[in-house]
Amino acid sequence: MAFAPILRGLVWGALGFLLGGGGAVLVRLLLGLPAFQPEPLITIGYFPGLLGWLLGVGAWDVWAREWFGLPVRREAVYDWRRYFRFTTDHKVIGVQYLVTFVVLFLLAGFFAMLMRIELMAPGPTIMSAGLYNHIMSMHGIIMIAVAVAAIIGGLGNFAVPLLIGAEDMAFPRINALSYWLIPPVAVLLVSTFFAGGFDSGWTAYPPLSEVNAPGQVLFNLAVITFGFSSILGALNFLATILRLRAPGMTWRRLPIFVWSIFAASFISLTATQFLAAGLLMILLDREAGMTFFNAARGGAPLLYQHIFWFYSHPAVYIMILPAFGLALEILPHFSRKPLYAYPWLVAGFFGIVFLSFIVWAHHLFTSGMPDYLHGPFMATTELISIPTGLVFLSALGTIWMGRLRLKTPMLFALGFLFNFLIGGVTGIFNADVPTDLHLQDTYFVVGHFHFTIMGGMIFALFAGIYYWFPKITGRMYNETLGKLHFWWMFLTFNTTFIPMFWLGLFGMNRRIFDYPPALGSVNRFISISAFLLGSSFVVFVSNMVLSWARGPQAAANPWQARTLEWQVPSPPPVHNFPAPPQVVGHPYDYGFTNSVHALVGVSGGSGEQGVDTDG
Amino acid sequence: MQTVRVHVPYDHTHTRRIGLWLFFISEGFLFLALISSRYYLFGLSRPEELNQALGLLITTILLLSSLTAYRAETSILHGDQGMFLRNTLATILLGSLFLVGVALEWAEAFRFFPPHTRFGTIFFTLTGMHGFHVLSGVVLLVFLYFHGRRGRFGVTNTWPVEGVIKYWHFVDVVWVFIYPTLYLVSS
Numbered sequence: 149m150a151f152a153p154i155l156r157g158l159v160w161g162a163l164g165f166l167l168g169g170g171g172a173v174l175v176r177l178l179l180g181l182p183a184f185q186p187e188p189l190i191t192i193g194y195f196p197g198l199l200g201w202l203l204g205v206g207a208w209d210v211w212a213r214e215w216f217g218l219p220v221r222r223e224a225v226y227d228w229r230r231y232f233r234f235t236t237d238h239k240v241i242g243v244q245y246l247v248t249f250v251v252l253f254l255l256a257g258f259f260a261m262l263m264r265i266e267l268m269a270p271g272p273t274i275m276s277a278g279l280y281n282h283i284m285s286m287h288g289i290i291m292i293a294v295a296v297a298a299i300i301g302g303l304g305n306f307a308v309p310l311l312i313g314a315e316d317m318a319f320p321r322i323n324a325l326s327y328w329l330i331p332p333v334a335v336l337l338v339s340t341f342f343a344g345g346f347d348s349g350w351t352a353y354p355p356l357s358e359v360n361a362p363g364q365v366l367f368n369l370a371v372i373t374f375g376f377s378s379i380l381g382a383l384n385f386l387a388t389i390l391r392l393r394a395p396g397m398t399w400r401r402l403p404i405f406v407w408s409i410f411a412a413s414f415i416s417l418t419a420t421q422f423l424a425a426g427l428l429m430i431l432l433d434r435e436a437g438m439t440f441f442n443a444a445r446g447g448a449p450l451l452y453q454h455i456f457w458f459y460s461h462p463a464v465y466i467m468i469l470p471a472f473g474l475a476l477e478i479l480p481h482f483s484r485k486p487l488y489a490y491p492w493l494v495a496g497f498f499g500i501v502f503l504s505f506i507v508w509a510h511h512l513f514t515s516g517m518p519d520y521l522h523g524p525f526m527a528t529t530e531l532i533s534i535p536t537g538l539v540f541l542s543a544l545g546t547i548w549m550g551r552l553r554l555k556t557p558m559l560f561a562l563g564f565l566f567n568f569l570i571g572g573v574t575g576i577f578n579a580d581v582p583t584d585l586h587l588q589d590t591y592f593v594v595g596h597f598h599f600t601i602m603g604g605m606i607f608a609l610f611a612g613i614y615y616w617f618p619k620i621t622g623r624m625y626n627e628t629l630g631k632l633h634f635w636w637m638f639l640t641f642n643t644t645f646i647p648m649f650w651l652g653l654f655g656m657n658r659r660i661f662d663y664p665p666a667l668g669s670v671n672r673f674i675s676i677s678a679f680l681l682g683s684s685f686v687v688f689v690s691n692m693v694l695s696w697a698r699g700p701q702a703a704a705n706p707w708q709a710r711t712l713e714w715q716v717p718s719p720p721p722v723h724n725f726p727a728p729p730q731v732v733g734h735p736y737d738y739g740f741t742n743s744v745h746a747l748v749g750v751s752g753g754s755g756e757q758g759v760d761t762d763g
Numbered sequence: 764m765q766t767v768r769v770h771v772p773y774d775h776t777h778t779r780r781i782g783l784w785l786f787f788i789s790e791g792f793l794f795l796a797l798i799s800s801r802y803y804l805f806g807l808s809r810p811e812e813l814n815q816a817l818g819l820l821i822t823t824i825l826l827l828s829s830l831t832a833y834r835a836e837t838s839i840l841h842g843d844q845g846m847f848l849r850n851t852l853a854t855i856l857l858g859s860l861f862l863v864g865v866a867l868e869w870a871e872a873f874r875f876f877p878p879h880t881r882f883g884t885i886f887f888t889l890t891g892m893h894g895f896h897v898l899s900g901v902v903l904l905v906f907l908y909f910h911g912r913r914g915r916f917g918v919t920n921t922w923p924v925e926g927v928i929k930y931w932h933f934v935d936v937v938w939v940f941i942y943p944t945l946y947l948v949s950s
């Protein structure tokens with residue numbers, strides 16, 4: 149049966165939960181404590197439950213059996229059912245990630261629509277203040293998860309092994325594990341609706357997050373689980389890129405998207421632990437009576453903000469570095485020019501990685517942090533514009549005087565550059581202490597980070613989806629619908645978020661369902677723009693679904709691109725390359741006669757029709 | 764053109780070793796977060812009630828266990844099964860003894876600085892998180908011991924031994940940072 153592994157995962161997960169929770173009740177009875185307290189029981193039951201789910205869904209068969217000296221069991225499934233099991237093929241896992249996170253993106257977008265309905269007019273409109281806060285928090289955390297994992301987990305998994313000429317990731321089973329950690333995250337977040345919700349935003353600042361409804365506990369568990377998943381994913385990418393590059397794929401020939409994933413993975417691997425630690429401390433405060441952040445008992449609420457932003461500022465670059473990489477991967481192929489200033493660009497990436505660890509307290513300018521820290525953190529933050537500037541100059545140098553092919557992926561990559569420029573420039577006002585004191589917690593900040601994350605990362609995600617759609621599915625998307633999607637989304641995105649800068653300057657607070665009546669007309673305009681923006685995804689989804697089902701067969705190399713993934717059939721065969729490719733030149737040397745990137749075995753070759761060798 | 768499937772010499776153990784080190788770096792950041800919280804919340808002072816003798820004793824036990832773990836790893840590299848098993852067992856015993864020591868510490872801590880005090884919060888979290896890592900290390904060593912008794916490791920199959928023992932050393936090294944943070948720091 150197609151869903152047997154998932155069903156088994158659910159059953160084993162439930163058993164694990166009962167075992168863990170039951171054990172906790174037993175221990176409490178033995179210690180003479182009141183047996184039943186929901187929050188500790190949920191927390192203690194959750195981890196064995198998670199283990200049960202992972203084992204049940206497939207980790208037992210393909211992995212844990214060998215710990216007990218049993219032979220592993222692997223089924224060879226090659227039809228659509230492989231997407232519903234613990235498959236270790238990086239291309240399948242990439243699609244699993246991509247589809248999951250596009251669905252989550254649409255769900256979180258739906259929550260944004262609800263928020264914009266509420267904000268159509270001042271005062272209560274369709275929901276209570278509490279429900280608004282919950283919906284806002286759900287929108288925030290799901291979109292953060294999409295921003296962190298959609299490019300890395302989805303496109304990264306699909307493309308990185310192909311781009312470096314590898315057969316798979318370094319640790320295919322860990323790869324499957326990182327994907328199957330995601331469904332519990334989604335389930336936990338959705339079940340907050342049945343646990344009183346959580347109203348502390350995606351940032352979960354105490355003291356609120358220590359005194360609110362039990363939904364907060366589910367949130368913390370969900371985000372800790374998501375953290376495991378990104379750490380394992382990062383570890384896998386680093387090992388893969390370090391060890392599995394094809395012969396001749398030197399660091400100076402590495403495709404730029406691979407560099408960006410490599411750089412972002414350093415941040416995921418390390419900083420994510422701080423987020424997990426901070427959320428764990430909240431759980432310990434709530435459930436074990438500890439006092440990390442409880443000021444009444446001597447704790448320090450500000451400590452949480454330090455720990456949280458030590459992850460969450462670098463996390464911005466977990467989101468945006470792969471987006472840079474994607475845009476810059478696409479620009480040379482569609483400009484028919486070499487990637488401009490490639491070594492400087494790579495240096496820029498690592499400059500960003502380094503600086504991202506020493507800027508976190510720019511989120512604390514109004515939090516009561518000691519004044520002497522304001523200057524240094526302002527300075528380090530503004531230093532980031534230097535490596536970011538290198539990235540931008542590289543992008544501009546690449547398209548400069550190029551013969552641009554304005555296909556949908558290219559349009560989204562150019563849209564990315566435009567939007568991110570606005571996002572970056574408005575960031576300066578949040579980094580400057582004098583202006584930030586005024587702008588903190590207003591819609592100016594909302595406008596700023598939506599320009600970087602949605603205008604930047606999401607636009608790059610769509611660029612990548614359209615770019616690799618023929619490779620992933622073996623079929624071509626509809627170009628007219630693709631362009632329609634781009635222009636529709638690009639225009640309505642800008643009309644939605646540009647007015648938010650104005651609103652912020654005039655003092656509209658973020659994270660609240662109400663605002664001064666004088667701001668009503670601008671908010672109405674934003675809401676209508678937002679609904680139009682939301683409807684642009686109908687074009688996207690129908691293009692994807694229809695093209696995947698009945699689009700024309702895609703050639704192996706529809707973009708005449710030089711990188712390795714285009715030298716094998718669409719979709720690529722199970723083991724990617726007939727033999728390890730020999731890399732002999734730079735991937736982006738367009739316009740150089742006789743320059744070759746790689747020699748790929750017989751069954752590849754550009755222009756050859758995609759032969760499905762999956763069977 | 765004809766292609767021959769080229770088999771590039773590929774050392775999987777080396778890749779696994781890199782993966783394990785990356786995992787240690789990641790885990791290091793977890794302890795970095797917890798240890799720096801101790802200084803943020805409690806500065807450089809420490810309570811008088813800490814049982815210094817017990818702290819020193821469990822530290823010694825854990826450091827000794829690293830020695831036996833190292834001997835276990837070396838003996839499997841030389842194919843000496845008996846020595847491997849004896850030293851693995853000794854490591855398991857020392858590790859468990861360490862956990863007993865932590866339990867005694869906890870019993871005292873509940874009296875002098877319970878979890879709802881600032882130092883108690885730090886003490887229970889740090890020793891608890893580290894103890895959890897020790898416990899998982901002991902479980903892994905038990906697996907190692909039973910597989911070893913069936914002769915599954917030899918000069919050609921050393922990775923599981925190397926991986927678990929490296930993890931054990933890592934957990935020890937973490938304690939080398941936690942011990943002064945909890946017991947020795949004072950202004």
Ligand SMILES: [Cu+2]
Nearest residue numbers: 461508510511
């Ligand atoms: Cu920041």
